[in-house]
Amino acid sequence: xxxxxxxxxxxxxxxxxxxxxxxxxxxxxxxxxxxxxxERLERLQKAFPQTEIFYAIKANPRLGLxxxxxxxxxxxxxxxxxxxxxxxxxxxxxxxxxLNGPVKTPxxxxxxxxxxxxxxxxxxxxxxxxxxxxLPRARVLLRVNPDLPIVTHDHLATGRGESKFGILPEEVxxxxxxxxxxxxxxxxxxxxxxxxxxxxxxxxxxxxVMDGLYRTHGPFEVMNLGGxxxxxxxxxxxxxxxxxxxxxxxAELWIExxxxxxxxxxxxxxxxxxxxxxxxxxLLIDAGMSQLIRPMLYGAIHPVEPLYHNPRQAxxxxxxxxxxxxxxxxxxxxxxxPREGDLLAILQAGAYAGSMxxxxxxTPRPLELLWTGQGWEVIRRRxxxxxxxxxxx
Ligand SMILES: Cc1ncc(COP(=O)(O)O)c(C=O)c1O
Numbered sequence: 001x002x003x004x005x006x007x008x009x010x011x012x013x014x015x016x017x018x019x020x021x022x023x024x025x026x027x028x029x030x031x032x033x034x035x036x037x038x039e040r041l042e043r044l045q046k047a048f049p050q051t052e053i054f055y056a057i058k059a060n061p062r063l064g065l066x067x068x069x070x071x072x073x074x075x076x077x078x079x080x081x082x083x084x085x086x087x088x089x090x091x092x093x094x095x096x097x098x099l100n101g102p103v104k105t106p107x108x109x110x111x112x113x114x115x116x117x118x119x120x121x122x123x124x125x126x127x128x129x130x131x132x133x134x135l136p137r138a139r140v141l142l143r144v145n146p147d148l149p150i151v152t153h154d155h156l157a158t159g160r161g162e163s164k165f166g167i168l169p170e171e172v173x174x175x176x177x178x179x180x181x182x183x184x185x186x187x188x189x190x191x192x193x194x195x196x197x198x199x200x201x202x203x204x205x206x207x208x209v210m211d212g213l214y215r216t217h218g219p220f221e222v223m224n225l226g227g228x229x230x231x232x233x234x235x236x237x238x239x240x241x242x243x244x245x246x247x248x249x250x251a252e253l254w255i256e257x258x259x260x261x262x263x264x265x266x267x268x269x270x271x272x273x274x275x276x277x278x279x280x281x282x283l284l285i286d287a288g289m290s291q292l293i294r295p296m297l298y299g300a301i302h303p304v305e306p307l308y309h310n311p312r313q314a315x316x317x318x319x320x321x322x323x324x325x326x327x328x329x330x331x332x333x334x335x336x337x338p339r340e341g342d343l344l345a346i347l348q349a350g351a352y353a354g355s356m357x358x359x360x361x362x363t364p365r366p367l368e369l370l371w372t373g374q375g376w377e378v379i380r381r382r383x384x385x386x387x388x389x390x391x392x393x
Pocket of ligand 1: 056058059077100192194195196226227228229256257258259260351
């Protein structure tokens, strides 16, 4: 396979297990390698010692993963009422769940009050004012928009001044005054710069903003430096800088990784159903934008590994089954020429693939499997045809 991007190839044991799974289950399906997730978690824990890790549920919300994270002392970050319900269902307690997100309606806050109030990340003065009115005893963090020129896809940059997230640095003072006049318990400040960040300089710039804010407005119990770690980012140096910063201000360090933990552990398995030539050379596969929207949404490049052999090679665009010309999962990839039914693994699909899947075109959500190291566990059944229709009157 030719690909400009560097990536980690599938572990041979996992690759063999994928072939076995494909002999039992219909494609497309997602498959996750738990030993790889564990290895990523250990790497993160080593880089960020004495840090509270809040796994971002949105990256991959399967209960089968959340329960395993809980067993390993990882907490969770949610951004919707549904994700909080999911976290409680997995067994997390109130003080192990942090709810972020730019819009929290009164109905949502009232529901949280009934089911158990998690910690809240407040994102605007309106959010702060509403929380102080409806949930006066909440434990909260204030999200800061550090107003930095973050380098990533426009849709993934949350720490730029023009993004919809957070309170600008100059508004932190008035926001804290408002919070302190209420009975809210302010735990600290939070930044999350964006997703798929590959430049440590972006984090260092964010850390400098937090340093200034903690000097001016601290002390606080907690410093939340967010997630967004790109798969190739060197976390060693970054973790030490983050820890030193939190320590300097006497705060406990929190981070919120999602993709870093699960992306590389997951694949989307699809079959090849033919080739076709228009003015480009297409390979027709049974997975597309309904199962993996990232190429279309962010121009994301997902490496592809063939699970078959052929010494003859050709270069293809991978065309999905949707009636949408943008439904192409990869472009210009060189692969062994496939026979009908040959299998491909689309890599780095452990994050924001299953969680962003849709029922567009009445496509059922695929099966999700977890390789435990010993065998396969079904962690989500393929959605039934009946389920596609059940909410309609
Ligand atoms: C507030 C917040 N924290 C953490 C994350 C996790 O980001 P990533 O999966 O890139 O680590 C996100 C993702 O969008 C987020 O919005």
